[in-house]
Amino acid sequence: MAFLEINHVTKFFPDPDGAGQVCVFRDVAFGVERGEFLTMVGHSGCGKSTILNIIAGLEAASQGGVVLEGREIRGPGMDRMVVFQNFSLMPWMTVTQNVRLAVRSAYPAWSGAQVDDCVRRYVVKQRVGLARAFATEPKVLLLDEPFAQIDALTRGVIQEELVRMWTASRNTVFMVTHDVDEAILLSDRIALMTNGPDARLAEIVEVKLPRPRSRADVIDEPEYARLRSHIIHFLVERSRHLQEQAMAEGRLGSRPFVPTR
């Protein structure tokens, strides 16, 4: 069994219009090895954020479950930490206080001095949103489209920051994103989801690019271009095609699922 095992999870939501339920995704199964960086890519509505929430313990799967180090996940825990879009730092606290709160929660037995030390280590140079998550030293780090609302220029800098922090701490990372370039740059493997509703895990591709990867150099690699083309084709054509196939086979309703965040 893998370090983090997503074991045939299915998620239903109550139909917003009428009676019955809508299936977001069905029978999603994959594993993430310890220290691996896995990214999930797919259109909006395929449920990738929901999968992330299920791993985090903020939501429960309708069928199936998630197993971490052989133990089933039953709710939030300090071994899994989320980096939200926009980092969601609590604006009524200072940056330092935000990180402090996280560290205190992770290590309740630590003294004030120990906490301060840890906070200083993480806050000094690093991006604070990431700092707060990394400071808790979780087993699994979950990134929910963390750079979506950041402008393109800053994004590159923060991505490099992330890679540096991850390389040092080697948490297992599960990230969800729209940005194909980002996925290829950062991940070891990329999971591709079909469109929702009733989305499936279509395939997982390996990113055979050597580390360390710099944005400038990696773009010239032929493997990069191949991967990029493959994924974009998938997103544009194949994900829809697969969905249509499923509809034809009678496995879907005719109404598109409108995701509500």
Add this chain to the structure above:
Amino acid sequence: MTPAREERLRTVVYSLVLLVSFLILWQGIAGAGGKGGKAAGIPGPLAVAETAWVMLSDPFYDRGPNDKGFGLQLGYSLMRMMGGYLCASVVAILVGVALGSSPALFKAANPFIQIMKPISPLAWMPLFLYTLKNAGQAAVLVIFVSSLWPTMANTAFGVGSIKKDYLNLSRLLQLSWPRRFLQVILPAAAPAIVAGLRISIGSAWVAIVAAEMLIGGTGVGYFVWNEWNNLALNSVIFAIFAIGMVGVLLDFGLGRVAKLVAYSD
């Protein structure tokens, strides 16, 4: 002069012009007026100013139940108001948090809140006087009732609008209930709560003056009514200004608090 400075100066000048015109108009329509006696009409600003001087130069004397300094009367009113207001604020915030955290509970409680809100606090007075048999306590309870609803509604709204990410974060960090309340929920909802408090203190101050007119004894409301019964309109007008000033100060104080708890998302 910078444009900003110019703008500010212009505003001040306009205000002064408004004030002076108002005073002139007032003096014009005022009659001989006075402390009561051959009064032909409303006392003018000069007469009121004279009374104000007398009132404020010795505000804290106490010469028996019929004659207490204006400062003392203000003190009584403020004390009663604060008693009712503070109790109401605590209750309203706690209940508001509960309602804001549970949409089901809020929907259930909302009809009752909507019914209670428009009831004039003074309509409760007879009921309280009958049950409490104590005019002072009845007044405080009237203030309590009138200060509840704005704070409660705003708190519920503020708590209900907290960004889901913050709440999720507190679940992820496995924050204990008190920690979660003090470090996440309260600060997040604080701007809405303080806005509610600000509205509530306004209605509390209005209510105490009115309540005192009914129950008598001490306080600015009683003072106004007593002076009116004695046709001492100078004192009545002076008291009106004083009541207004206190209202401004109370609101200003809470405005500062609002600035303290404000944050940009």
Add this chain to the structure above:
Amino acid sequence: MVANLRAGNLDGYLGPDPFNQRAVYENEGFIFMLSKEIWPGHPCCAFAARKDFAEGAPNAFGALFRAIVDATEFAHDKKNRKEISAAIAPRNYLNQPVEVVEAVLTGQFDNGLGQKMNVPDRVDFDPFPYQSMAVWILTQMKRWGYIKGDVDYQKVAAQVFLADQCRDVMKLLGYKAPERNSVPHTFLLGKQKSFDPSKPAEYLGGFPIKRA
């Protein structure tokens, strides 16, 4: 009262001075009639105390009693009226303009219809509680239905109006006290012009208008 007169809530009132004279002073009303034109020497303000206070704190009660008798006799003397006006007019007592109080106490007043009046005994002060007055009050209370059933007029009057104690206090303070506790009373208006305190039932029966 004057404020309500001004505000149009009242058209007139029968009330204690100085509020009548105050209405004249404020140009809000005029003096229609003095109550002494209805019943000369009628009782007006009274000092009353609870039984448990009078018996439970006899020294305090006694001191109060003596102070009131003394002050009443002082006020009865017309020489003192101006001084009294100055003393009771300020804010912490009557809170009225001193001219108004003086007009009432000296009996030299404007009646609000342009006439200057001189009625020296417009107001007078007498501490003695004639029990005949209590009997009269009781007949009126019975007349209008405030008390039902039979009432022992003389007994109640003696219990409530402490004429004997008053006489003792007056003598103690060196004032002349009346000989009798009850006297007949005369009225200037109304069907029955005289009241015999020993015949309250007949008096009561003589009224054509009463509560059933």
